[in-house]
Amino acid sequence: MIKTVKIKKFKGFESLEINDLSTINLLGGKNNAGKTTVLEALFMFYDRLNAHVLLRQYGWRGVGEIALQPETLFSPIFYNFDLNNNISVEITNEKNYFSSMSIKYLDDINNKSITVPGNDGKVSADTIAIPNSSLEFIYKDSSASKKTVQLTIENNSISLNIKKYEGSVTSAIFLASKIHPNPNENAIRFGELDIKGKAGSVIEFLKIIEPRILSLSSITTSNGNSMLYADIGINIKVPISYMGDGVSRLLTILLAIVSTKNGVVFIDEIENGIHYSVLPDVWRVIEQAAIDNNCQIFATTHSYECLNAAVEGIEAPNNFRYFRLDRSPKDNLVRAKKFDIDSLEIAIDNGWEVR
Numbered sequence: 001m002i003k004t005v006k007i008k009k010f011k012g013f014e015s016l017e018i019n020d021l022s023t024i025n026l027l028g029g030k031n032n033a034g035k036t037t038v039l040e041a042l043f044m045f046y047d048r049l050n051a052h053v054l055l056r057q058y059g060w061r062g063v064g065e066i067a068l069q070p071e072t073l074f075s076p077i078f079y080n081f082d083l084n085n086n087i088s089v090e091i092t093n094e095k096n097y098f099s100s101m102s103i104k105y106l107d108d109i110n111n112k113s114i115t116v117p118g119n120d121g122k123v124s125a126d127t128i129a130i131p132n133s134s135l136e137f138i139y140k141d142s143s144a145s146k147k148t149v150q151l152t153i154e155n156n157s158i159s160l161n162i163k164k165y166e167g168s169v170t171s172a173i174f175l176a177s178k179i180h181p182n183p184n185e186n187a188i189r190f191g192e193l194d195i196k197g198k199a200g201s202v203i204e205f206l207k208i209i210e211p212r213i214l215s216l217s218s219i220t221t222s223n224g225n226s227m228l229y230a231d232i233g234i235n236i237k238v239p240i241s242y243m244g245d246g247v248s249r250l251l252t253i254l255l256a257i258v259s260t261k262n263g264v265v266f267i268d269e270i271e272n273g274i275h276y277s278v279l280p281d282v283w284r285v286i287e288q289a290a291i292d293n294n295c296q297i298f299a300t301t302h303s304y305e306c307l308n309a310a311v312e313g314i315e316a317p318n319n320f321r322y323f324r325l326d327r328s329p330k331d332n333l334v335r336a337k338k339f340d341i342d343s344l345e346i347a348i349d350n351g352w353e354v355r
Contacts, residue, residue, distance in 0.1 A: 001296050002042075002264070006090040009079040011037045018336045022321045023290050024297045026270070026310060028354065029325035034334050035300040036061075038325075039174065039266040042298060044077075045089050045101050046172035046264065048137060048149055051160040060176035060268070068153050070133045074105060083107075099141040106134040106150070134161075171263030173256040177272055177300075181252040183241055187218040187226035189255040194218070201292070202254050205285045209278045210247050216240070245273030250282060257289045257297070267299040276305035283313030291319065308348055310341075317341035324354055 001023065007016045012034050027035040040057050047053045054073060058066055066072050070083065079085040087103040134152040150161040193199045199216065207213055212232040219237075220226050228251070229237035241248055249272060256265045274282055290297050301307065307322065314320045322339040339347065339354065347354045 001094050001294075002091045003094050004092040005038075005042065006088070007038065007041045008088045009085040010041045010087045010089065011077055011079065013037060013041075013334055014079055014332065016325075016334050016336065018323055018338075020321065020338060021296075023319040024287060024314070024321070025299070026307075026320070026322045027298070027300045027325060028302070028307070028322065030327075033325040033327050035325060036177075036268050039268060039298055039300065041089050042091075042264070043172055043174045043266050045091065046170050047174075048101070048139065048169060049160070049162070051151065051158055053151065055158075056174075060174065060179060062178050068156055068158065070105065070107070070153065073153065073158075074133070074135055077103070078105070097142050099139065102138045102140075104136050104138075106136050171260045172266065173260050173263070174266045175252060175256060175268065177269035181241075181248045183227045183239075184225040186240075186252055186255055187228050189259045190216060190228055191218045191226070193255070193258055198258060201289070202251070202258055205254050205289060206247065206251055208281045208285055209250060209274075210243065246275055246278065249273040250285070253286065254289055257286070257295045258293055260295050261293045262295070264296045264298065267297065269301060270299040271301055271303045271306040276303075276309065279306055279309030280313035283310050284315060287314055287316070287319055291316075304348075307344060307354065311345045311348060314341055322354070 002021050004019050004021065005017070007013050009015075012032065016034065016038070018038070027038055029035055044053060044057070047056070050056070054077065055066070058076070075081040075083055078087060083105040088100060090098070090100040092098050132152065132154055134150045137149040137151070139147040139149075148163040150163060152159050152161055190199060190202065193202065203213060203216055206216075214231040214233060217229050217231070217237060218226050219229050228240040230240050230243060231237050232243075240251060253265070253267060253270070256267075271279060286297065289295070310320060310322070317340060320341050322344050323336040324339070325334050325336055327334045344354065
């Protein structure tokens, strides 16, 4: 479990340090303070073997298309869009085990020999300079091991070159705020849990905000995709997506947590689609699911009701931390102010602005 994180030169952060993280970590702050950016930096740390590591993050922010050029594909993740600003993300766990990720831009020119037709119709060999731009990801840890991965733009495509990598990667899932839950993805996750006999816990958790649900079934539709249907005690099963955004959102969160045992789940704008009146129960359910599956949660919020619900719903105060991110107008640095449940409750009772 992550206890400390340090982020440098990533997107809007020149540097940021967050200490004393817990099982559930909620981030707040004004617009452009960097709440989502913290989640993206940490998720990138774990999404290291995915060639779409950048494209996925841009898609979560609503960017549908992007040119395969360093200035458009690579530069948005660097501080001030400057490719010379090397990125680093460092984490320390509860056993003081240290691991880090550094990212730097490589702009190599490779001389390649190609055959081209001449003016006289004959084919001859010619040598041209072809740009080959890459991001190099270097991972280090307390064991002194070094692992290297390169993300490369070449021949109008993206490739992942695993130069030196051994060992496993902690499982991580990112739930974006701007993208609706994927019914097919949820059905697949539920099916995998059902095979292992672990689906019952998800249903019991879900009943807390929708007690009519008796069971869930993964049904394959005519187009080959799968959807989850709920038995709510009538003569026909109902697609879960018809039961409201709150049920779909909580189901997506629960499936992510239960499917990521001993891993990390990132949830952007956790309260989206969930009515404030059931948020205390939602926090209670998320806390229990996270503990049962040893899954660490990082989430963001803009909602005062969400903070108040966390104070009311979290049962073990040590399981929760709230961090308000503030960007200083003097030096443009972002700093994280920590609140535990007790200090957050005091702030809310006194009407202090902590969002």
